[in-house]
Amino acid sequence: MVPAKIFILTGAGVSAESGLSTFRDKGGLWAEYRVEDVASLAGYERDPARVLEFYNLRRNSHRDVRPNPAHVALGQLQRAWAGRGGEVTICTQNIDHLHEAGGAENVIHMHGEIGKVRCHDCGDVTAADGELSLALGCGACGRIGGLRPHVVWFGETPLEMDTIYEKLAAADLFVSIGTSGAVYPAAGFVAAARSGDIETMEINLEPSENAFLFDAARYGKASEIVPAWAAELIGQM
Known part of the structure; x- marks a missing residue:
């Protein structure tokens, strides 16, 4: 079943391939x-x-810095989903604007913007x-x-948390991309998704600290794995 609403959390692993x-x-x-x-x-x-x-x-x-294929693929996925009445929410721990440069809109920057x-x-x-x-x-x-x-500095509360949990609770699929699984509250999103019977997936260079909580996983470079995964989803629509 193709998910109608997808919540995507991205971390440093997505921007690392752009040189950050x-x-x-x-x-x-x-x-x-x-x-x-x-x-x-x-x-x-x-x-x-x-x-x-x-x-x-x-x-x-x-x-x-310039967006890499992972940023571009997520922007394409978001547009494709919106064009068919679905929704892809992109929430990032990164403070860069590479998601926007890659074509994404309404990105939630929970750790602020440089x-x-x-x-x-x-x-x-x-x-x-x-x-x-x-x-x-x-x-x-x-x-x-x-x-x-x-x-957002260490010890400060991340931004837009109410919106994040609202969007996460409404999702059919939660996907974590390029995160360590060590920084909270973002590391707790997968547990929140599981408690709401939301399907979960990790895309990472290697297993994160909370990899055992995900229903599915794909490992490798974000610039390679994310475009392939996004293309698969779009092809299933």
């Missing part, structure tokens, strides 16, 4: 900084200039292409020096 590294990688930008110093509220309050410096480097590393800034005081969120600085002011409240990256 994560804090788990042994090399790269994260290896030069302590996570607690640059990816926590305490670190920001202690040394905001250092945090902004780090995220300016991250923003620069995102500028030239291309936006948020006022630490009033909470206003705006797009920002330039470098972050303590000299910048908030367009909403006017405060100088309070703009932080619009990303």
Whole structure:
């Protein structure tokens, strides 16, 4: 039976093939900084200039990346499903915009977006292409020096959780792509899906930490496995 509504969770494994590294990688930008110093509220309050410096480097590393075949395939799947009255919800733990660049729409960025800034005081969120600085002011409240990256740091609650659980509960199929299965609350989505008798599937380079919870799995490069899987689904419609 072809699922009418599909909920897809994506993680770092999807964007890794586009050249973006994560804090788990042994090399790269994260290896030069302590996570607690640059990816926590305490670190920001202690040394905001250092945090902004780090995220300016991250923003620069995102500028030239391009969507890979996995991003493009998910965008195609979403459009194909919508064209026949179905729905594909894409929820990502990634802060890049590669899903959108690959053609997806209404992507839920539960960990925020690298291309936006948020006022630490009033909470206003705006797009920002330039470098972050303590000299910048908030367009909403006017405060100088309070703009932080619009990303979820360790210890903070992910964004749009009510919408996520609503969409997940309404799905016929839950698919986790390129995730470690170690970061909560996202790692708990498969258990929530199983409790609602929703079919589950993992697509990953290798089994995740919670791989045993999935009904089905496919392993290999996301850029190869995801397009093949999406093509199969579209062919079944």
